[in-house]
Every structure is written in structure tokens, then in C-alpha cells.
Amino acid sequence: MIRVLIADDQALVRAALKAMLVRRADLDVVGEAADGGQAVAMAADLCPDVxxxxxxxxxxxxVEATARILSDWPHRDRPRPRVLVLTTFDLDEYVHAALRAGAGGFMLKNSSPEQLAEAIRVVAAGDSMLAPSVTRRLIGTFAAVPSALLDPPERPRALAPLTRRELDVLVLVAKGLSNAQIAAELDLSETGVKSRVNRILTRLGLENRVQAAIFAYDSGLLRLPGG
Incomplete structure (x- = not known):
């Protein structure tokens, strides 16, 4: 069971989110916070998973509440919660700020109930999840400037440590697919996909799936639409 805390200043939104989430047998809404301060206090008190x-x-x-929760977590014996940022705005400044604060995902409020439930599961499992439109804009932001990860002559060589199967996984990570979706696409187990993603990050010296997606485009493994 994934224990979820909802933080939103609109009571109607909190009620709608709760009604949607409690229909899923694996999701349990343990609390509702009406502002960032309450979110910080309730997170420490309830120790939610997400x-x-x-x-x-x-x-x-x-964003400020996320940073405070993750940097000042008071429980040494309990893991820090994962944070899925939910907003009506897919502006780059919010994406960047939320990711810098330590958020594990960024979804839009107009996402379908199925997409949101899956995002919660993905984030709870320790993976990253970004709304597809956010992923495209974030990758486009990095692709528009010289790479901070690779110099041009090193790009093809940088992919050398990866096996053919790991390259297949990296392509699908860059397209925004979850581990479950990648597993179905490549006829692998989710455990197998997760281990391959971890190896990809280690071998390429990256921190998370977002960096892996940027790396895939920047190295020429994929091309941006219209590129």
C-alpha cells in the first residue's frame, strides 16, 4: 500500500484528488494539507510514501515545502517521502525549481486519473516521472545550448559503455516511458528494466532519468521532433 499525502490550497482540488486516488486498491490517502507549512508538518507527522x-x-x-521536507527530514529510521509536483503550469521555471528541490516527478493537473495514479506508483518506487509535455520542453531547453555533459567529439564514444539492450532502454527512457511500459515494449521484467536503468546511470555518470533523457538526445541517439 502506497501512503499518499495531498497538499493543495484548494479544498475542491484536494477532494477530487482524494476521491480519485482512494478508488485504487494500492493507494491510501493518509492526510490533506492546505498550504506548504501544513505539508511540512504533516509529512513529518504522517511519514507518507508520496x-x-x-x-x-x-x-x-x-517548491519551498519540498526543499524543506527533503533537506530537514527529522526521522533517521524512516525514509524521506517522494514528492510528485502537481500543477496547472508546465513552465520551465517550475520544472527546474522543483527538480532542484528534489522532486521525483512533475505532472499537470489535467493529467488523466490513470496517468496520475501511475506517476504516484513510479515515484514511490524511486523512479522519476515527468509529464510528456514537460519532458519535451525540458529536453528542448538543454538541447538548445551546448551540452554541459559532453563535448561534441566525445558524444558517440560516451555511449560505448552501454550494451545494445541498455541502449534500447535508454531510448525509451528518453521518450518518457515508465519502467512498466519499457518492460512491456522490450519483453523484459520490471526488475530487469530497473536494474538496467541503474546501470545506465552509473556507467554514464548521471544522477536520474531526466539527465539520461537529455543525454540520449544530446548524444545523437534520438532527435527532437522537427530536428
Whole structure:
């Protein structure tokens, strides 16, 4: 069972999210916070697995609350919660700020119930999840400037440590697929996909799936639409 804390300043939104999530047998809403300050306090008190965090809230913003929860976690014997940022705005400044604060995912409020439930599961499992439109814009931002990860002559060589199967996985990570979707696409187990993603990150010296997606485009493994 994945324990979820909802943080949003609009009561109607909190009620709608709760009604949608409790229909899933593997999701349990353990609390609702009306602002960033409450989110920080309730996270420490309830120790949820995932916090669905709105960006724009009175007092502490969702980004500020995320940073405080993850940097000042008071429980040494309990893992820090994962944070899934949920907003109506797919602006780059929010994406970058949320990722810098340590959020594990960024979804739009107009996502379908199935997409949101899957994002919570993915983030709870320790993976990253970005809304497809956010992923495209984030990758486009990095692709528009010289790479901070690779110099041009090193790009093809940088992929050399990866096996053919790991390259297949990297392509699908860059396309925004979850581990479950990649497993179905490549006829692998989710455990097998997760281990391959971890090896990809280690071998390429990357921190997370977002960096892996940027790397795939920047190295020429994929091309941006229209590129």
C-alpha cells in the first residue's frame, strides 16, 4: 500500500484528488494539507510514501515545502517521502525549481486519473516521472545550448559503455516511458528494466532519468521532433 499525502490550497482540488486516488486498491490517502507549512508538518507527522504537492500555495510554496521536507527530514529510521509536483503550469521555471528541490516527478493537473495514479506508483518506487509535455520542453531547453555533459567529439564514444539492450532502454527512457511500459515494449521484467536503468546511470555518470533523457538526445541517439 502506497501512503499518499495531498497538499493543495484548494479544498475542491484536494477532494477530487482524494476521491480519485482512494478508488485504487494500492493507494491510501493518509492526510490533506492546505498550504506548504501544513505539508511540512504533516509529512513529518504522517511519514507518507508520496506527497502530491501543488506548486502555488500561500505561505510556503510547493517548491519551498519540498526543499524543506527533503533537506530537514527529522526521522533517521524512516525514509524521506517522494514528492510528485502537481500543477496547472508546465513552465520551465517550475520544472527546474522543483527538480532542484528534489522532486521525483512533475505532472499537470489535467493529467488523466490513470496517468496520475501511475506517476504516484513510479515515484514511490524511486523512479522519476515527468509529464510528456514537460519532458519535451525540458529536453528542448538543454538541447538548445551546448551540452554541459559532453563535448561534441566525445558524444558517440560516451555511449560505448552501454550494451545494445541498455541502449534500447535508454531510448525509451528518453521518450518518457515508465519502467512498466519499457518492460512491456522490450519483453523484459520490471526488475530487469530497473536494474538496467541503474546501470545506465552509473556507467554514464548521471544522477536520474531526466539527465539520461537529455543525454540520449544530446548524444545523437534520438532527435527532437522537427530536428
Amino acid at each position: 506527497i502530491v504537492m501543488d506548486v502555488r500555495m500561500p505561505g510556503l510554496t510547493g
